[in-house]
Amino acid sequence: MSALTDDTLPVTPRAMRDEMIVFAVMAALLAVVPFTGIYPFFVMQALCFALLACAFNLLIGYGGLLSFGHAMFLGTAGYVSAHALKVWGLPPELGIVVGTAAAALLGLVTGYISIKRQGIYFSMITLALSQLLYFLYLQAPFTHGEDGIQGIPQGHLLGIFDLSKPIVLYYVVLVGFLAGFLLIYRTINSPFGEVLKSIRENEPRAISLGYKTDQYKLLAFILSGTLAGFAGSLKVFVAQNASLTDVHWSMSGEIVLMTLVGGLGTIFGPVVGAFVIIAMQQYLAGFGQWVTVIQGVIFVSCVLLFRRGLVGELAHLLRRSL
């Protein structure tokens, strides 16, 4: 675990100031996207994945826990939100709440089971649990199996914002992403985050200081799962469907890929990674099946050449924490 985080820089007040500046720049850039002619659907999708990757990064980058089943949170929240919107006819805000709450509950249960083991065994349990859910969703009538839940009504958020208008939806998704990102940032830089980092750094020592480390890991797992679920609920409004793709294990792999490409344990890495991967899928779509091969090559070269990820390497060059 520590090999992955060897180059983490300690967070100093200066680093926090740097990070807030980068955050402001990122927020400003994202805010002007609709006026640049960039396809907003692509950016919205990327934002959902960016939040998902950030949630995943909270767990591995700061808690040292590699979950290989994070798609289960994305998919579960997606299905529950979609069902709530379409079948129960709930308004968007409640649809998001219900979906996110479902992910939180799932995080509590799966976290409780998986944190009992460490390292690769932890990862395997998360993978097994997500596979279990995949087959459940494949069979469950409410998910409509291979078809997925289609044609989800977008509705009016809080009765005011018409989410069927792309520009409105874009800003709602952007606000959701920024809020989720800030919550993760705060968590990392909170009293809880300090304990979490100490557990990542040296768990036996944290125990010897009197910390019941399982409780901290469980809370990190639930937070990460809940935020991943929030990303899944937002994504329902963007894609207007909820399908098996989002609970498939390859989605979990993609989350790992995004985080590694951007930079594990960096604040902004997962965002960059998500945009790179989604952009590749979007703009290389013409290559058909070859996209997977190209992704594989990029993944391998990233691990070989930029072990710290794009943002991680940049941060190392600048001797800053990003």
Next chain:
Amino acid sequence: MAYGGIYLADEFILETSGLTKEFAGFFAVRDVALKVRRGSIHALIGPNGAGKTTCFNLLTKFLKPTGGQIRYKGQDITAMPPADVARLGLVRSFQISAVFPHLTALENVRVALQRQHGSSFDFWRSKSVLDRFNPRAHELLNDVGLSEFANTPAVEMPYGRKRALEIATTLALDPEMMLLDEPMAGMGHEDIDKIAALIKRISAKYTILMVEHNLSVVANLSDIITVLTRGQVLAEGNYADLSKDERVKEAYLGAGHG
């Protein structure tokens, strides 16, 4: 206070009886009765494979004994999880220096201070609330001569300093008893003297049980020494007596040493 059980419980802060750890038929520790007097520096020595570290891990609850009992301040802690034992004031160190490498020295100490004063689960608050621990953390760093390293990540500190940091972190918990696992392992002479002086100094306030290979350190520091061989107690006493003991010489010191 001077009568019967109460007196005994007060005199000995940590006691074991019949402490045993068996790994599939092999007894790493067998029937060990250990009594650590409050306020003393007690050393646990023995040749390689004598079961010192196993014994140590049993006392700190990082291993579960297969038999026997451990009592700390008169309370049976045999079945207690390690984090709870730490909360009672029985705190351990590790053979390989146990610091949080990518946290600064100050943050290392602060994590320990934070544990005692709650709010460790608050993920919605800024960590600037931890700044209230800074004065005490600086004090502790100053105590072990690490003031200048306060903002240095532990990973960049020299080895001897890491050990000092580890001790400062342990002291932050305000323990009653410290268990030190080979505090001098892998250190040069200069560092050994510094850490030995530090241990001597803190022993005025705390009870210390240590496992140590370096005999001159043991000789200088310890009030009482327990010698283990093959998982069992061979002898107990002060250094002067033990160094004359034929059994100890044979088992541990070797013929040419005395």
